Amino acid sequence: MSTTDTTRKPKFDATTTISSEFGIFGIPLSEQECQLVMLPVPWEVTTSYGKGASNGPRIIRQASEQIDLFDFETKTAYEAGYFMKEISEEINNKSKNFKEIAQKVIHMKTEQSDDQATIDKLTAQVNQASRELTDWVYTETKKILNAGKLFGLVGGDHSTPLGAIKAIAEQHKDGIGVLHIDAHSDTRKAYQGFEQSHASIMYNVMNLPEASRPKKLVQVGIRDFCEEEFDFIKSRSDIKTFFDVPTKQRLLKGESWASIAADIVAELPQKVYISFDIDGLDPRFCPSTGTPVIGGLSTDEVFFLFSTLAASGKQIVGFDLNEVSTGEEEESEWDGNVGARMLYKLCNWSVVTNNKK
Template sequence: MSWRHLLTRTKPFGCIEKEEPGTVIVGVPLDSTSTYRPGSRLAPDSVREAACNLELYSLLGKRSLEHIGLTDLGNIVIPQGDVELSLRNIKTVAKGVKEDYPDSLKIFVGGEHLVTLPIVESLGDLVDTVVIFDAHLDMRSEYLGSTLNHATFARRLVEKGFRVVHIGSRALSAEEAEYVKDVDNVRVVDVLEARRGVNTGKLGSVYISVDMDVVDPSYAPGVGNPEPLGLTPWELLELVKELVASSSRVVGVDVVEVNPLVDPGGVTSVLASKIILEVIGLYLR
């Protein structure tokens, strides 16, 4: 059976009806391990709706995106509460996207941050470095008795041998602080260092994961675990621009942890949509 049976159709991102394989978008409405403010399962459709009401222009890419065309495959079917089956479904779809759209920019809209784990595993051999923008390290060995959740996914990636560059952290446990000291394939750039710019050197092919709580909650209040003293949207986009310039290829991107249930005026969904548009613009440029 085709992997496409695990998808449900939705309004396309930005209401772009012209399908082209250059950019592929998939919604991943997983919200099973959220521990503070659940609701991120609603984000993929909220971010799409916000994009439909933005001008489709990339300032950093210096081009209009109105006629680029993209393929929005809809949302992955997620059996909320069954984490293992949810992760299997995400893996199946991500592998299908990898095989059927090998040369496309793959964009995944979460959902909680755990979605990054099965996506990166599925794209594995294409990815040299995983770059994570996040207020939290998400490198606990376990959290609340679970080893597979939004607070442990990055630890699992490191254990599987992926090189991780983590940018924007300002909330970490003592366990995580000790762990990253002794791991060769992790570089942590906290929010203070990130504000001065990040010299990553040549990264090869990258997968970029943006947890919206990396942005200060004054700009992005609608997230599952808000943390003060974050980046501004411009600081984030400048860092993304540097990463795209220093990588040989951007394999995929996810934007996660938007929570429409606690998002006054939908501002976080709008910002997430804008970030996606700018990433597309930078990629095309």
């Protein structure tokens, strides 16, 4: 049965309709009526391998209407209302324009061009555009938070949530932790000269000014990183990384995922922001993602981790979902479907952990 059937949503006014173009999951409520509001960020300027991450918000929204709203774990959490804002064509166009510039830089470096002046000039343009994107995300996030809404971000590449994490960390002065699910550590100081690369998001997050910086970063699924990143992680007492290899070794030796999930949650403070790069999953679940890596988590393991986090009594104060991509195609129905279902769980658990009595 279609999720737009209002008999599935007993607390919604059956006379209220809203175009799916400006909502999500077929929920017929306006932004003002919804407890949770999502910001789509169609940006993929610094990606260097696969492409199509800027299409993530669109394909997730398209797939979202196929989801049955009642959820076995969170029951009718959706009745709080979820809304995704309109996808910004201005941001999308800037992404296309500056990605062309970034690709030129990457090509010149690959070809070992001796025109360093041009490389430096173009790199500076990309870095400036990325800073402006971060400022835009920060401003838009503050608007959503100031309206009293729960917040989610839908990317885009994984560079997109820097401004959002900054805004949420500033809102919660008692401190937040970031639960980072990813194949990559994303702790490079810069990548290919780009200071706000998708490969640098967590380096940038953990080097924000103290008032804007999470007090703990907990990483899960990490299986692709350089020596520089490994050294950075080991140098920081406020970072705990559950690397994929030792995690899988624990499982292969007979330890339960429940035990590992409990260890992960125990590392987090009371307030948690979830930053989810879809390539944290085994690539069979989202094969079009830009930088797939063998190994990783199953959807069931991620769902169990979310439920363990909720059962611990901790509060999800925001989240992002990134790198759901179309690859070389304009459409990717399977990736959009998986992304929509992961996003729905993030929404549900956010509401549940904030509405506990």
